[in-house]
Amino acid sequence: MDDRRRRFEAQALPHLDAAYNLARWLSRSPVDADDIVQDAMLRAFRAFDGFRGGDAKAWLLTIVRNSWASAGTANRRRGHTSLDDENLVAEEATPEASAIQAGTRRQLDSMIAALPEEFREVLILREMEDMSYREIADVTGAPIGTVMSRLARARAMLRETAKACL
Amino acid sequence: MTCKEMLNTQSFLDGELDGADADAAERHLQSCAECQALAAGTADLGDALRGATRFRAPDSLRRRLGVALDRETRRAPARSFWLGAASGGGLSALAAGFALFVLLPPTAATLAQSVVDAHTAALTGGKTIMIASSNHHTVKPWLAMHAGISPPVTDFAPDGFVLKGGRMDEVAGRPAAVAVYAHGNHDVDLFAWPDRGAPLPAGGMVRGFRTSFWKSGDLDYAAVSDVDAGAFRKFVTLAQHQRE
16 A cells, blocks of 8 residues: 555545535435545545645535536436435434434425525535535635535525424 | 624634634523524534434445545555565555545654544444443443553543444554544544553644543543534543543
8 A cells, every 4th residue: 555545545435424525415415425535535645735724624615616517417318317315314314213213304304405405505515514614615626715604504594494384 | 773893793603713812702692582593593503403414425325435546546646556566565556545534554653643544544434333232331431452451431422522433543653532422413533542641632622623632640541523613622521521
């Protein structure tokens, strides 16, 4: 095993779940998420010599987001099967989770999935990945001010829907 | 009428402001009903969103990725392949490509590196928990029996850190007991190992994970997680003040 591979596995692989989570929420499809992440990880590995330390997670998620963007046209043309509820809960369901929790999770998931893409991505990066505005701006390529207003809008939309549904 | 300060209040709530900016935002918040409603709504939403699904990469993807990276590794740096082959390690190095996804090899790096290695190895291998239980009366004896170390184990569920279980692990080549907590969708590992008088790292960010180290009694402790700074501080304070 060469040194580059070893460093890549130590620094980038721990963020594989974050990469997959972002790809999955962007694409809303397990099949597309697999393809996006595999593509992104290979791109990341090839570009790894250019990575000079710093925040490996933000670096990797930027590549994921770019992979999604470049696959975007094809994905949109193909059209999406809407979020498959069973698929969504199946992976994370815990034995103790009550039916109520599972139901709430399903509702939450479909509320997030229904957000327009540019709002969905800032919400996922902030609320699930705990990234700072600066990091979110780096990953999405949007100015910080735009990140702030999109985040505010995303939260407002979710609160509105939640009021109606939950 | 919408308050002009709302985005600024949001930045404050998200922990993006400090110093005088944070003080000013806090003062505004105390006097603005609209921003108070925003604060309450944002907090509720944040709590609710911890119940949404944070997806984990499926094992099938990890395997495919392993194969794809093997192919890349073989193709690009021919030099290291031949060096490996010459020393007879070529094939085993390729085979190890798989194993590495399950468990990263222990490095001879510092304690901080080693603890983060252990944490990430457990995360990437999906083996964070060997005994799943939210009951500290179950986890503590299991750790004592399997890791030979018996740190205090407390469920901090009322404070937002739910005890999920425990595992035995290794830190710098020596056994360590790990209590595993969930904070929303994030894992928090609390390591403990016998104090051998070694100086502890200062803590801080290591490869994108927060770390903190301290000594208590005859044990060394380390907390590792990717939760946000505020939550991490809270967890460390809780862990440092738990009783036997």
